[in-house]
Amino acid sequence: MSDLLARLRERGWRLTAQRRVVAQVLDGEHVHYTADEIHARAVALLPEISRATVYNTLGELVSLGEVLEVSTDGRAKRYDPNTHDAHQHLVCESCGAIRDVHPSGDLIAGLPSSERFGFTLLGVDVTYRGLCADCAGRA
Amino acid sequence: MSDLLARLRERGWRLTAQRRVVAQVLDGEHVHYTADEIHARAVALLPEISRATVYNTLGELVSLGEVLEVSTDGRAKRYDPNTHDAHQHLVCESCGAIRDVHPSGDLIAGLPSSERFGFTLLGVDVTYRGLCADCAGRA
DNA sequence: TGTTGACTTAGACACTGTCTAATGTAGGGT
DNA sequence: ACCCTACATTAGACAGTGTCTAAGTCAACA
Numbered sequence: 148m149s150d151l152l153a154r155l156r157e158r159g160w161r162l163t164a165q166r167r168v169v170a171q172v173l174d175g176e177h178v179h180y181t182a183d184e185i186h187a188r189a190v191a192l193l194p195e196i197s198r199a200t201v202y203n204t205l206g207e208l209v210s211l212g213e214v215l216e217v218s219t220d221g222r223a224k225r226y227d228p229n230t231h232d233a234h235q236h237l238v239c240e241s242c243g244a245i246r247d248v249h250p251s252g253d254l255i256a257g258l259p260s261s262e263r264f265g266f267t268l269l270g271v272d273v274t275y276r277g278l279c280a281d282c283a284g285r286a
Numbered sequence: 287m288s289d290l291l292a293r294l295r296e297r298g299w300r301l302t303a304q305r306r307v308v309a310q311v312l313d314g315e316h317v318h319y320t321a322d323e324i325h326a327r328a329v330a331l332l333p334e335i336s337r338a339t340v341y342n343t344l345g346e347l348v349s350l351g352e353v354l355e356v357s358t359d360g361r362a363k364r365y366d367p368n369t370h371d372a373h374q375h376l377v378c379e380s381c382g383a384i385r386d387v388h389p390s391g392d393l394i395a396g397l398p399s400s401e402r403f404g405f406t407l408l409g410v411d412v413t414y415r416g417l418c419a420d421c422a423g424r425a
Numbered sequence: 426t427g428t429t430g431a432c433t434t435a436g437a438c439a440c441t442g443t444c445t446a447a448t449g450t451a452g453g454g455t
Numbered sequence: 456a457c458c459c460t461a462c463a464t465t466a467g468a469c470a471g472t473g474t475c476t477a478a479g480t481c482a483a484c485a
Contacts, residue, residue: 161450161451161452161461161462161463162451162452163450163451163462163463163464165463165464166463181441182441182442183440183441195464195465196464196465197464197465197466197467198442198465198466199442199443199444199464199465199466199467200463200464200465202441202442202443203443203463203464216360218357218358218359218360219357220357221355221357221360221362221363221472221473222440222441222473223360223440223441223442224360224441224442237397237401237402237403237405239405240408246403246405248397248401248402248403249401250396250397250398250401251396251397251398252396254396254412255414257389257390257391257393257396258376258387258389258390258414259389259390262376262387262388262389263376263387263416264376264385264387264418264419265418265419265422266376266378266385266414266416266417266418266419266422267416267417267422268414268415268416269379269415269416269417270414270415270416271412271413271414271415272412272413272415273393273410273411273412273413274410274411274412275394275397275405275407275409275410276407276408276409276410276411277402277405277406277407277408277409278405278406278408279403279404279405280403280404280405283404283405283406300431300432300481300482300483301482301483302431302432302433302481302482304432304433305432320472321472321473322471322472334433334434335433335434336433336434336435336436337434337435337473338433338434338435338436338473338474338475339432339433339434341472341473341474342432342433342474360441360442361442361471361472362471362472362473363472363473
């Protein structure tokens, strides 16, 4: 991710302090923050950054394929900086924790052509739902 | 779905005009409406029905397992009255159309135990993303 | 038919995300 | 080094989706 800023500059991005901070927050930890969580962390680094800028920047990063958008629960979208390897998500239904996982096999191939109804398939999003070890232990 | 009301009464539900209307809208067509679309159709049948009642009723139907909640795009949740057979969803990224599909194979088995991180798996939600025949033709 | 507690209602509220007009500034040109 | 200017940022209003509350209503039972 350290060369993310370089890649963005190559694509004509202006490197503003705000964009640096958003990139830094995404780089920091491998969790899947919501836009407002990212905003809160960005404010800690750059107090005057606005919510609109964080939303704009995240949207641009998604368009450029540098960040993935994940919507597991119909609430706030979460942003996943891990675009380097194809992966899916494992979500705890109790505490909301998300882990990246790597299923085996070709998921698209699992849909027979008789079930494709003429669609051109572009991808598959898979969300494994369950209880994490901690929550299962408490239940 | 015609015996949905009977099943609900067995579980202690009061059968109000409002609940009958929501059940009727869900029964009508096999599309995946948003809560507000369901409300609009319910109003056509029972003009004084309120938005809160539709949201409450849908939430209760989901809790009882009579209706599935689908959140494909991070916008409004959609409600799927087809709980009779296990299925997944095929979504057109251009027009938003949703089709029920039936992939082959055991999707949960696709996640090796080394990738389960101690989670107790409860289910898998799969969304195949693509372009429907109409939208692909226009592109 | 009367009673009662579950149900419904209108509207306020909260959360997430988008848009606008005014202001600021990064980066190229001089 | 200093201007320009187009692009970026800001504050706050706005829109869509969903939740909550207090007051009134009514389905189901006795």
